[in-house]
Amino acid sequence: MKNCTRIAAGILFACVALLPPGATPLLADQTDRTHQIGSKIKCMCNGCDQAAGKCYHVGGAYSGPCDTAKTMLKEIDTHIAAGMNDQQVLDAMIKQYGPLAYVEPPKTGFGLLAWLMPILYLLGGLALVVVVMKRWRKRPVVVASAVGANGVHVSPELLARARAQAQRETEE
Amino acid sequence: MDVFGSFALILAFVCAVYAFVGGIAAIITRHPLLIKSARQAGIAVCGLIFTATLSLVYLFFTDNYSVAYVVSHSNRDLSTFFKVAALWSGQEGSLLFWSFLLAIYVVSVLLTYRNKNGELMPYVGVILAGVQLFFLTISNFVASPFKVLGVANAAGNFNLVARADGNGLNPVLQYPEMVIHPPNLYSGYTGFTIPFAFALAALLARYPGEKWIHLTRKWTMIAWCFQTMGILLGAHWAYAVLGWGGYWGWDPVENASLLPWLTGTAFLHSVMMQEKRGMMKVWNVWLVFITFMLCILGTLLTRSGVVSSVHAFAQSSIGSWFVGFLCIVIGVCLAAYFKNKDYLKSENQLDSLVSRESSFLFNNLVLLVACVAVLSGTLFPVFSEWFTGSRISVGAPFFNKVNIPLGLMLMFLTGVGPLLAWRKTSTDSMRRNFQGPVTAGLVGGVLLFIFGVREMFSLICFTLCIFVTATIVQEFYRGARVVRIRSGVSWLASCVDLTLRNTRRYGGYIVHVGMVMIFIGLAGQAFNKEVEKELPIGSTISIGKYDLLLQSMDRKQEKNYVADRMIVEVMKDQKPVMMLYPERRNFPTNQESGTMVAIYSTLKEDLYVVYAGMNPQTNLPTVHAFINPLVKWVWWGGMVVVMGTIVALVPNRAAVVVLARAEAPSGARELSGMRPAQVTLREGQINS
Numbered sequence: 001m002k003n004c005t006r007i008a009a010g011i012l013f014a015c016v017a018l019l020p021p022g023a024t025p026l027l028a029d030q031t032d033r034t035h036q037i038g039s040k041i042k043c044m045c046n047g048c049d050q051a052a053g054k055c056y057h058v059g060g061a062y063s064g065p066c067d068t069a070k071t072m073l074k075e076i077d078t079h080i081a082a083g084m085n086d087q088q089v090l091d092a093m094i095k096q097y098g099p100l101a102y103v104e105p106p107k108t109g110f111g112l113l114a115w116l117m118p119i120l121y122l123l124g125g126l127a128l129v130v131v132v133m134k135r136w137r138k139r140p141v142v143v144a145s146a147v148g149a150n151g152v153h154v155s156p157e158l159l160a161r162a163r164a165q166a167q168r169e170t171e172e
Numbered sequence: 173m174d175v176f177g178s179f180a181l182i183l184a185f186v187c188a189v190y191a192f193v194g195g196i197a198a199i200i201t202r203h204p205l206l207i208k209s210a211r212q213a214g215i216a217v218c219g220l221i222f223t224a225t226l227s228l229v230y231l232f233f234t235d236n237y238s239v240a241y242v243v244s245h246s247n248r249d250l251s252t253f254f255k256v257a258a259l260w261s262g263q264e265g266s267l268l269f270w271s272f273l274l275a276i277y278v279v280s281v282l283l284t285y286r287n288k289n290g291e292l293m294p295y296v297g298v299i300l301a302g303v304q305l306f307f308l309t310i311s312n313f314v315a316s317p318f319k320v321l322g323v324a325n326a327a328g329n330f331n332l333v334a335r336a337d338g339n340g341l342n343p344v345l346q347y348p349e350m351v352i353h354p355p356n357l358y359s360g361y362t363g364f365t366i367p368f369a370f371a372l373a374a375l376l377a378r379y380p381g382e383k384w385i386h387l388t389r390k391w392t393m394i395a396w397c398f399q400t401m402g403i404l405l406g407a408h409w410a411y412a413v414l415g416w417g418g419y420w421g422w423d424p425v426e427n428a429s430l431l432p433w434l435t436g437t438a439f440l441h442s443v444m445m446q447e448k449r450g451m452m453k454v455w456n457v458w459l460v461f462i463t464f465m466l467c468i469l470g471t472l473l474t475r476s477g478v479v480s481s482v483h484a485f486a487q488s489s490i491g492s493w494f495v496g497f498l499c500i501v502i503g504v505c506l507a508a509y510f511k512n513k514d515y516l517k518s519e520n521q522l523d524s525l526v527s528r529e530s531s532f533l534f535n536n537l538v539l540l541v542a543c544v545a546v547l548s549g550t551l552f553p554v555f556s557e558w559f560t561g562s563r564i565s566v567g568a569p570f571f572n573k574v575n576i577p578l579g580l581m582l583m584f585l586t587g588v589g590p591l592l593a594w595r596k597t598s599t600d601s602m603r604r605n606f607q608g609p610v611t612a613g614l615v616g617g618v619l620l621f622i623f624g625v626r627e628m629f630s631l632i633c634f635t636l637c638i639f640v641t642a643t644i645v646q647e648f649y650r651g652a653r654v655v656r657i658r659s660g661v662s663w664l665a666s667c668v669d670l671t672l673r674n675t676r677r678y679g680g681y682i683v684h685v686g687m688v689m690i691f692i693g694l695a696g697q698a699f700n701k702e703v704e705k706e707l708p709i710g711s712t713i714s715i716g717k718y719d720l721l722l723q724s725m726d727r728k729q730e731k732n733y734v735a736d737r738m739i740v741e742v743m744k745d746q747k748p749v750m751m752l753y754p755e756r757r758n759f760p761t762n763q764e765s766g767t768m769v770a771i772y773s774t775l776k777e778d779l780y781v782v783y784a785g786m787n788p789q790t791n792l793p794t795v796h797a798f799i800n801p802l803v804k805w806v807w808w809g810g811m812v813v814v815m816g817t818i819v820a821l822v823p824n825r826a827a828v829v830v831l832a833r834a835e836a837p838s839g840a841r842e843l844s845g846m847r848p849a850q851v852t853l854r855e856g857q858i859n860s
Binding site for chain 2: 040042049050051054056062063098099100101102103104105106109110111114115117118121122125126128129132133136
């Protein structure tokens with residue numbers, strides 16, 4: 001069964017390869033899959049900075065996939081027709097165009113660092129907040145003196161009384 | 173006029189040098205005349221920058237095509253409206269425009285405080301002059317907007333020449349939003365210079381207390397408000413013009429505008445810790461420093477070409493100047509901090525982990541993590557090239573995956589913060605405060621799930637939005653009830669009265685309502701639909717509940733472009749709803765084209781129709797249609813945020829109601845002399 005699938009895929013691949021450019025017959029589901037995979041690969045035209053599957057090409061005469069994106073989508077079609085799964089197609093496209101074709105960094109190698117960094121920031125920040133809180137809780141209170149607009153010194157007792165009064169009067 | 177403008181600019185540079193050097197001498201000698209002359213030099217700098225800017229605008233209006241910048245960014249057919257926008261459409265003009273906006277802030281500060289804060293203002297003047305000096309150096313010697321066209325003759329001299337017409341303005345900039353988006357964003361960027369100058373000045377001068385915070389609060393809020401408007405107007409421009417169906421693409425330049433907004437937002441919250449509790453002094457100073465540095469970094473990213481961006485219209489090699497300036501700013505900030513850090517010791521301790529203070533700490537943590545994550549993601553392609561030799565792209569999916577959870581945490585804290593009291597919240601108070609909002613959130617979430625919302629992040633977001641809204645409603649209700657019982661007026665009048673008595677607190681809540689609306693809009697993105705189809709005249713395309721019938725096409729000749737237009741009838745459930753006219757504009761001057769999206773917008777969803785052009789292979793018109801749910805909430809939310817900020821900027825009508833009922837007469841007399849900031853001691857604790 002597995003061999004039959006491979007043979008069928010090989011025949012399909014040969015047919016696709018032999019067809020003239022621009023006349024590739026695509027099944028509807030294959031087209032959707034192509035666009036889905038294309039949305040994970042960057043259009044390499046150096047003009048739109050969009051995914052190949054979603055290239056709209058601002059400023060161009062036509063707001064649809066540019067020629068580069070169309071070529072890339074056809075290449076994805078070819079890989080699909082050869083029986084590759086999504087990850088294999090992505091790997092093949094990255095091999096061809098280099099790591100600049102990633103829409104998001106890979107979760108392996110140096111690209112993994114991009115994903116780890118936000119987690120590290122969050123953990124580092126949390127640790128910092130915990131340390132700061134602990135230090136604040138241990139710190140002795142420095143009583144700030146308050147001075148009225150008329151320059152009169154306001155004692156801490158008066159401030160405490162004002163706080164209590166404000167609390168009472170703003171409670172339900 | 174180009175000579176006049178050029179002369180004004182060089183004179184502004186000379187005055188800025190005097191304001192800077194003379195200001196330093198004034199600080200050292202404390203000579204009153206020197207202080208006054210440095211301040212007046214600072215005011216003169218601003219006047220001269222205004223003159224230079226108006227000269228450039230005049231050159232655009234009079235179609236003076238002997239000036240290179242005017243040739244590059246305008247043409248005779250360009251409407252007067254867009255000739256104003258041409259001022260900031262390129263590198264040189266936008267830098268002059270930056271100086272212009274900064275000059276408005278500087279002259280306002282120098283005049284407002286000319287007879288106040290004598291110890292602090294000379295430092296502030298020197299720092300502001302230093303920043304102006306940097307931008308004037310660039311505008312005079314690196315990227316002058318007044319360069320004239322010339323050709324070399326046989327004797328080796330230059331003869332001035334003038335072109336008959338200009339190259340025209342970039343088509344994507346010829347939209348109304350582009351006339352107001354950059355001024356707003358630049359006003360945000362430049363506005364953060366004021367709190368930076370005051371913070372650094374207070375540190376250098378060891379200025380006592382929280383005075384610098386009180387002085388700069390309004391300036392910070394104004395800058396933040398402009399930054400918010402600038403970001404949202406830019407998003408709306410991208411949505412209405414670029415035609416890709418979205419409004420935020422995590423482009424490096426978009427990210428650059430978000431970074432100072434995030435730290436500015438963190439500062440606006442943490443500043444309350446310093447005002448009310450005398451805590452987080454070091455943190456606040458550094459937040460202001462970092463916000464200003466991020467503004468400079470944002471400018472560097474926009475103009476240096478370090479990272480690839482669709483905002484390529486202003487890129488050049490001046491990045492190294494900004495790197496140099498950034499290094500100087502970092503150096504000065506570090507030196508000032510290490511010299512005077514003992515002045516920044518906190519006055520209070522943390523009484524409880526369950527307190528408003530803790531919620532502010534976590535709020536700042538999330539905002540800062542989001543800021544650093546966006547910054548490192550934006551710069552990651554550069555890092556990867558340094559370390560591995562090849563660039564790894566970081567696109568929108570990465571930023572969405574990282575920032576959605578952080579945004580949800582922030583929304584959670586937006587709801588929790590107001591329910592916690594300063595210092596300590598008792599269990600009873602927590603139960604009383606949280607009961608209503610948590611119940612509302614959970615019930616809302618369950619109902620949404622039952623009605624078919626299955627996208628996890630969107631469901632969580634909607635639930636949190638209900639929780640936060642309930643929190644705010646509860647706060648207004650409880651406050652207004654007290655006012656109503658005392659004064660007997662209606663609920664609406666009570667709410668207005670309550671807000672006017674404490675504009676900062678209730679203005680802040682209105683800002684939160686705006687943020688909730690924006691988050692609702694953002695969560696709607698999970699349900700977007702799109703379809704693209706070649707559409708012969710007379711045929712129909714369906715999306716969601718809508719059918720779009722292409723009735724015909726026409727062409728209209730405008731002064732500066734030719735528009736090819738689709739005439740589309742929109743039907744819903746077989747009934748005509750409205751007509752839409754998506755168009756493509758072709759600009760013959762620079763052989764470029766752009767889209768003009770037609771949008772049928774309701775609170776529930778946007779029907780967004782783009783005329784993608786004639787497919788070159790089939791010669792058939794192509795339609796790209798989207799259903800974008802809840803987008804309108806983003807724009808309306810932005811308006812509410814701006815409204816809330818304006819409310820928060822209004823002075824309190826009656827600052828101290830509690831003093832009228834002071835129990836001890838002598839204490840009341842003593843208290844009545846206090847400043848409002850010192851007596852609104854229980855702000856945020858109505859129910860605790």
